[in-house]
Amino acid sequence: MPRNPDPRSDRAAIGATLAAEAALLEAHERLLREALDAVDARIEAASAALRHLRRSAASAEAQKRADPGDGLRHGVADSDDVCLTWLDGSTTCRP
Numbered sequence: 001m002p003r004n005p006d007p008r009s010d011r012a013a014i015g016a017t018l019a020a021e022a023a024l025l026e027a028h029e030r031l032l033r034e035a036l037d038a039v040d041a042r043i044e045a046a047s048a049a050l051r052h053l054r055r056s057a058a059s060a061e062a063q064k065r066a067d068p069g070d071g072l073r074h075g076v077a078d079s080d081d082v083c084l085t086w087l088d089g090s091t092t093c094r095p
Contacts, residue, residue, distance in 0.1 A: 083093040 083091050085091045
């Protein structure tokens, strides 16, 4: 013989248990979303720092190419030739 012959109380208990589990799952979901948001923010901050470093390095390299201190502008052509651009605008390339 069943412990509780009233099926309505069983349904009520099952409903309460499911509601409690749903609330717990929703709380876990919120925590996970907050953690993901924090990770996203850290990734964005790291990406911004890397972009800044890349721009700084490119700017320093461009400045070094534009004014290496010897009166020449140094550059590399699309091939592996080394090219020098003189201050008068003429360019000399060597393989």
